[in-house]
Amino acid sequence: MQKIWIHFFLLHAAALLGGGVIGALYGQTLIGLLIVLAGLLAWHILQLFRLERWLLTGESIDLPDGNGVWPRAFARIQFIQDRARQNRRNWRSLIKELRASAKAFPDGGIILNPNHEIINYNKAARQLLGLKKKRDMGQRIDNLIRHPAFVAYLESGKRRDSVEIPGLVGADTWLSCRIIPYGPDQRLLLVRDITQSVMLERMRSDFVANASHELRTPLTVISGYLDTLSDDAELPDAWAGPIQDMRQQAERMNLLVNDLLELSRLESSEPGSMDKSVDMAALLRAVQNEMLVIDERPQTVELQLDSEAKLLGEEAEIRSIAANLVFNALRYTTKDGRVDIRWRVDDKGGHLSVKDTGVGIAAEDIPRLTERFFRADSGRDRRQGGTGLGLAIVKHALKRHDGELEIRSKLGEGSTFICHFPLTRLLVGE
Amino acid sequence: MNMDKERFSQHISRGFNEELESLRNEVLRMGGMVENHLDIAIEAIVAGDSKMGLAVAGRDHEINQMEVAIDEQCSQILATRGPAATDLRLIVAVIKTITDLERVGDEAQRIGYLASHLASSQQHSDHYHELSELGEHVKKMLHEALDAFSRLDVKDALQVVEEDKLVDEEYDMILRQCISLMMEDPRTIRRFMDVSWVARALERIGDHAKNISEYVIYMVHGQDIRHLGLEEIRQEIGVE
Numbered sequence: 001m002q003k004i005w006i007h008f009f010l011l012h013a014a015a016l017l018g019g020g021v022i023g024a025l026y027g028q029t030l031i032g033l034l035i036v037l038a039g040l041l042a043w044h045i046l047q048l049f050r051l052e053r054w055l056l057t058g059e060s061i062d063l064p065d066g067n068g069v070w071p072r073a074f075a076r077i078q079f080i081q082d083r084a085r086q087n088r089r090n091w092r093s094l095i096k097e098l099r100a101s102a103k104a105f106p107d108g109g110i111i112l113n114p115n116h117e118i119i120n121y122n123k124a125a126r127q128l129l130g131l132k133k134k135r136d137m138g139q140r141i142d143n144l145i146r147h148p149a150f151v152a153y154l155e156s157g158k159r160r161d162s163v164e165i166p167g168l169v170g171a172d173t174w175l176s177c178r179i180i181p182y183g184p185d186q187r188l189l190l191v192r193d194i195t196q197s198v199m200l201e202r203m204r205s206d207f208v209a210n211a212s213h214e215l216r217t218p219l220t221v222i223s224g225y226l227d228t229l230s231d232d233a234e235l236p237d238a239w240a241g242p243i244q245d246m247r248q249q250a251e252r253m254n255l256l257v258n259d260l261l262e263l264s265r266l267e268s269s270e271p272g273s274m275d276k277s278v279d280m281a282a283l284l285r286a287v288q289n290e291m292l293v294i295d296e297r298p299q300t301v302e303l304q305l306d307s308e309a310k311l312l313g314e315e316a317e318i319r320s321i322a323a324n325l326v327f328n329a330l331r332y333t334t335k336d337g338r339v340d341i342r343w344r345v346d347d348k349g350g351h352l353s354v355k356d357t358g359v360g361i362a363a364e365d366i367p368r369l370t371e372r373f374f375r376a377d378s379g380r381d382r383r384q385g386g387t388g389l390g391l392a393i394v395k396h397a398l399k400r401h402d403g404e405l406e407i408r409s410k411l412g413e414g415s416t417f418i419c420h421f422p423l424t425r426l427l428v429g430e
Numbered sequence: 431m432n433m434d435k436e437r438f439s440q441h442i443s444r445g446f447n448e449e450l451e452s453l454r455n456e457v458l459r460m461g462g463m464v465e466n467h468l469d470i471a472i473e474a475i476v477a478g479d480s481k482m483g484l485a486v487a488g489r490d491h492e493i494n495q496m497e498v499a500i501d502e503q504c505s506q507i508l509a510t511r512g513p514a515a516t517d518l519r520l521i522v523a524v525i526k527t528i529t530d531l532e533r534v535g536d537e538a539q540r541i542g543y544l545a546s547h548l549a550s551s552q553q554h555s556d557h558y559h560e561l562s563e564l565g566e567h568v569k570k571m572l573h574e575a576l577d578a579f580s581r582l583d584v585k586d587a588l589q590v591v592e593e594d595k596l597v598d599e600e601y602d603m604i605l606r607q608c609i610s611l612m613m614e615d616p617r618t619i620r621r622f623m624d625v626s627w628v629a630r631a632l633e634r635i636g637d638h639a640k641n642i643s644e645y646v647i648y649m650v651h652g653q654d655i656r657h658l659g660l661e662e663i664r665q666e667i668g669v670e
Contacts, residue, residue: 130577132581132583135581135583136581139580139581140455140580142455142458142459142462143454143455143458143580144577144580146458146459146461146462146463146465146576147462147465147466148459148462148463148466150462151459151462166469168573
């Protein structure tokens with residue numbers, strides 16, 4: 001037993017004994033004991049009363065001194081309370097710091113529950129989306145951000161990529177939204193202001209388009225005079241070679257400018273319409289015939305049509321996709337090789353493939369192939385012709401038709417370029 | 431608003447709550463699509479992009495389909511649940527709101543056609559600047575009206591009602607400009623007729639946005655404030 005309790009009992013026993021002895025002196029032992037007991041009880045009740053008052057009102061009081069059982073209990077409670085208060089203070093300052101950091105965060109953050117309802121958000125989100133304090137808690141996020149692209153993204157469940165939408169506050173602003181799931185069914189919606197980069201991108205593509213336009217006019221004049229000069233019989237023969245070279249280069253520049261313009265148009269305009277159908281069979285036959293006219297080409301250029309399905313989209317762009325792919329295949333395949341064009345449809349969608357037995361592409365070059373002016377082997381390709389923009393055009397035109405480009409290749413064995421179109425773009429059995 | 435929102439979600443039948451909630455979401459989804467179309471149509475006018483104008487005009491049927499679907503949903507709720515009080519007002523307001531939204535879609539379609547017409551027939555005019563300003567204004571009004579619908583916010587709704595006056599003034603200004611320019615040079619009459627048609631369509635969209643805001647007030651307060659002056663409205667619903 002603890003010393004303090006031994007002390008407690010001894011004290012009580014001594015008091016009782018004293019009371020008993022004094023009572024015995026007067027011949028009333030029992031009454032003496034009772035008086036002492038009543039006194040002790042009254043004292044304990046007083047302490048209990050003080051404790052209850054103290055805990056209830058929370059006012060600070062003079063703690064009983066000494067090291068008895070009561071003073072110790074009081075002191076202990078005081079200690080626990082102090083510690084709790086300290087903890088609370090620590091938590092509060094931690095939460096304050098977290099709040100402050102969430103507030104200072106430049107990107108908007110919104111916590112959503114599985115029903116897309118807003119649970120909480122930070123200051124940047126409030127400013128970017130024009131949310132209203134407190135009122136928008138519990139509101140569904142797609143009731144406030146109503147742009148169809150965002151709603152589709154929210155429902156698609158795709159959580160890797162982000163979606164870009166026009167801003168809700170102020171004209172001509174752009175937001176990038178991204179959903180990150182965390183914890184048991186909570187999501188964090190990150191919103192970032194990308195107006196600057198969108199503007200920059202727009203400026204860049206505007207610049208390319210304008211520059212190409214400006215280049216075209218002088219180029220026409222140059223080619224025109226070169227054409228006249230080449231027909232001029234009075235010109236010394238020594239000039240024939242250089243003029244021929246100049247004409248070729250002018251023609252090349254013309255192609256380049258055309259491709260640049262085509263590319264900037266593909267990048268900036270709305271996606272291809274869905275209400276026009278393209279007869280793939282006829283289109284591919286026409287492309288094949290066009291290519292057969294070229295003199296230096298592989299012996300066999302075969303077309304295999306496994307399906308009569310039509311494609312919904314812009315005919316000129318689909319033609320440009322096919323022509324660019326076939327032209328590339330011809331350029332990189334030797335005379336004894338072959339090129340196979342194939343159009344087939346399965347349950348995943350439509351597939352246009354162009355297969356050659358040409359030089360092939362190194363694995364590390366494949367990802368960069370659709371970059372503008374990228375050349376796998378800079379030494380050789382210059383004289384093969386082409387502008388270096390063909391595959392970039394293919395990629396952008398495909399993107400506008402919800403398609404994807406797949407490239408399979410092995411050095412020395414040839415390459416296969418496959419365009420995958422989704423089922424929604426197909427018109428089967430008509 | 432919280433009170434009202436809770437009122438919507440206080441039914442014993444959970445299915446009913448979900449139906450009402452999904453109805454609201456569908457209306458706002460349709461609103462989002464309408465906003466998007468209007469956005470593209472105005473962009474087509476300003477950029478003089480005839481393809482873009484035709485593309486948006488060709489997509490109007492999406493909005494029409496949504497209107498039919500929501501209408502169907504409303505009749506179903508009316509028939510099976512027999513809603514009363516706030517719920518009934520919600521459904522009445524929804525039926526009216528989607529009609530207005532559908533008309534906004536039609537106006538956007540018209541603007542799309544006019545954009546393609548303007549872009550293909552004439553050179554770029556600086557009057558598109560005024561149109562684009564009016565367009566931005568109307569877009570903002572529609573956006574705020576739909577926000578008020580989603581938040582059941584009477585104050586915001588009132589603000590949209592007020593803003594309609596400004597739009598009307600802007601429309602008048604464009605019209606006057608068009609008339610004076612037509613008188614100056616009769617050859618431009620055709621073009622400025624188109625421009626004034628666009629302005630007219632935009633002004634109509636402003637009216638529809640105002641209507642939607644009025645339905646919001648009706649939904650929350652149960653008072654019909656159509657055809658009342660602003661002062662009367664304030665008195666009626668007790669908002670300063």
